[in-house]
Amino acid sequence: xxxxxxxxxxxxxxxxxxxxxxxxxxxxxxxxxxxxxxxxxxxxxxxxxxxxxxxxxxxxxxxxxxxxxxxxxxxxxxxxxxxxxxxxxxxxxxxxxxxxxxxxxxxxxxxxxxxxxxxxxxxxxxxxxxxxxxxxxxxxxxxxxxxxxxxxxxxxxxxxxxxxxxxxxxxxxxxxxxxxxxxxxxxxxxxxxxxxxxxxxxxxxxxxxxxxxxxxxxxxxxxxxxxxxxxxxxxxxxxxxxxxxxxxxxxxxxxxxxxxxxxxxxxxxxxxxxxxxxxxxxxxxxxxxxxxxxxxxxxxxxxxxxxxxxxxxxxxxxxxxxxxxxxxxxxxxxxxxxxxxxxxxxxxxxxxxxxxxxxxxxxxxxxxxxxxxxxxxxxxxxxxxxxxxxxxxxxxxxxxxxxxxxxxxxxxxxxxxxxxxxxxxxxxxxxxxxxxxxxxxxxxxxxxxxxxxxxxxxxxxxxxxxxxxxxxxxxxx
Ligand SMILES: [Zn+2]
Numbered sequence: 001x002x003x004x005x006x007x008x009x010x011x012x013x014x015x016x017x018x019x020x021x022x023x024x025x026x027x028x029x030x031x032x033x034x035x036x037x038x039x040x041x042x043x044x045x046x047x048x049x050x051x052x053x054x055x056x057x058x059x060x061x062x063x064x065x066x067x068x069x070x071x072x073x074x075x076x077x078x079x080x081x082x083x084x085x086x087x088x089x090x091x092x093x094x095x096x097x098x099x100x101x102x103x104x105x106x107x108x109x110x111x112x113x114x115x116x117x118x119x120x121x122x123x124x125x126x127x128x129x130x131x132x133x134x135x136x137x138x139x140x141x142x143x144x145x146x147x148x149x150x151x152x153x154x155x156x157x158x159x160x161x162x163x164x165x166x167x168x169x170x171x172x173x174x175x176x177x178x179x180x181x182x183x184x185x186x187x188x189x190x191x192x193x194x195x196x197x198x199x200x201x202x203x204x205x206x207x208x209x210x211x212x213x214x215x216x217x218x219x220x221x222x223x224x225x226x227x228x229x230x231x232x233x234x235x236x237x238x239x240x241x242x243x244x245x246x247x248x249x250x251x252x253x254x255x256x257x258x259x260x261x262x263x264x265x266x267x268x269x270x271x272x273x274x275x276x277x278x279x280x281x282x283x284x285x286x287x288x289x290x291x292x293x294x295x296x297x298x299x300x301x302x303x304x305x306x307x308x309x310x311x312x313x314x315x316x317x318x319x320x321x322x323x324x325x326x327x328x329x330x331x332x333x334x335x336x337x338x339x340x341x342x343x344x345x346x347x348x349x350x351x352x353x354x355x356x357x358x359x360x361x362x363x364x365x366x367x368x369x370x371x372x373x374x375x376x377x378x379x380x381x382x383x384x385x386x387x388x389x390x391x392x393x394x395x396x397x398x399x400x401x402x403x404x405x406x407x408x409x410x411x412x413x414x415x416x417x418x419x420x421x422x423x424x425x426x427x428x429x430x431x432x433x434x435x436x437x438x439x440x441x442x443x444x445x446x447x448x449x450x451x452x453x454x455x456x457x458x459x460x461x462x463x464x465x466x467x468x469x470x471x472x473x474x475x476x477x
Contacts, residue, residue: 002199003235003236005156005224006158006198007157007158007195008155008195009166009191010194011153011193011355012149012151012191013149013179013369014147014180014187015147015148016178017052017054017055018054020041020145021145022145023050023145025091027147027311028184030186031400032141034140037141037142040145041145043088044435051276052147055123056099056123058147060288061289062168062180063121063174064292065173065295066103066104067103068120068121068368070100070280071097071099073096073097074098074277074458075094075271075275076093077271078093078268078270078271078272079093079268080267081267083127085128087144092272093125094122094124096269098123099121099278102119103120106169107162109161110127115143117153121150122150122152125144126144127144128144129141129143135416141194141467142411143187149207160221160224163220163224164217173295177292177388181428187357190214191220192210192214193210193211193223193224193227195209195227197231197297199235204349207420208241209231209246211245212246226254245258246258249353259394283401293321297322299318303318303327307338309378320359320362323359327344328371329366334370335368339373340370343373345368347387347390348369351390355394363393363398365399368393368398371388371399372393375404380404380410380460381404382411410454410458412459413468418459422444423450423471424454424470433472444465446471448468451464451467452464
């Protein structure tokens, strides 16, 4: 019997706002504990929340990027529970009228394309952070009240790999839209996982377990592999999965039960009386939509069609919006998308990887790359010379044409000049000529190498190859 997992994710994403959801405190990461707090986010009695419209805009824009329907009427609710990191004893969130409904995201996993449908996206405030020290515990409320968007999927995800693909595609989309920094180290993205297994061929979902608060994509993947295995073995052995909430322990590599169904919270949701409902008009939503960039998947398709590059290249180039912008600017300037794509995919991405920098942090511009490519295409310099200049442009910038002129890097001239070098190389290497005439094809390459050496690397290798072949063919006759 084969068992099929059904996985749903609840992804909490910290929005890119300067201030918190309901007060003017800063959202900056890394400040001393309890330095970004005020009566509102500390839950003082009588303090009144004020809605951060920027957080509403970012959530709606995320929803638009993900194909959601934007609710014309939305409201906030109180979710009551006691926990030391939440001083009000309730969290302001959205219960039955979230900002965004439906939507979905296309993923690719194991060579298959699949749409993961979304249930909803709602907006809420984050809680503080408990820290435990020897002999005492502390609470830092700097994070309390920071706007969080919660993206809830349908249980469409069928494996740990698909969950990973979804999270990567989601992160990419949110980065494109500029709604979050998606910085995992700073806890910008955290994930709850719902999972159940059912026998293949059946429709009804099995009893699900929930794994809370995993803060790395690798953690989600590992927790899912482990939990799919645990549930499958349990059900296959005639046992039943208990509905429960689990915690992922990355150091142990296993999930630990936090509470069972009988301990499930009753949150006593009710409408937040201190905030008005949110009624967005169409014109407002459309103006936010107009400010959004193209979706990554649409851009991939367009790059393939516009620049004639392979689907694989388009996938690599659009992984990061800045890289895709760089590519398009350079491709438009030099008119050769495939060549630009080759340069970026091999040399530029390698330099970025080696230096640990982003495109914004290096000196190379799309204009420089386009000019470098044109110098090669016009045969002003040969390809090895161009490749040799790239690391310098990457580090210091500069004008490729000026560098070539100032250093005399221009390709050694026409057929006459290179022809003389070929004669010289053949005269100096009679053994290679004999080898070639005896049937060793590789000897021709060695002669081309000699010509390149004589030209101090500045000859056009193709022209040199052609002339060597001609001369050798003449000797054969
Ligand atoms: Zn505050």
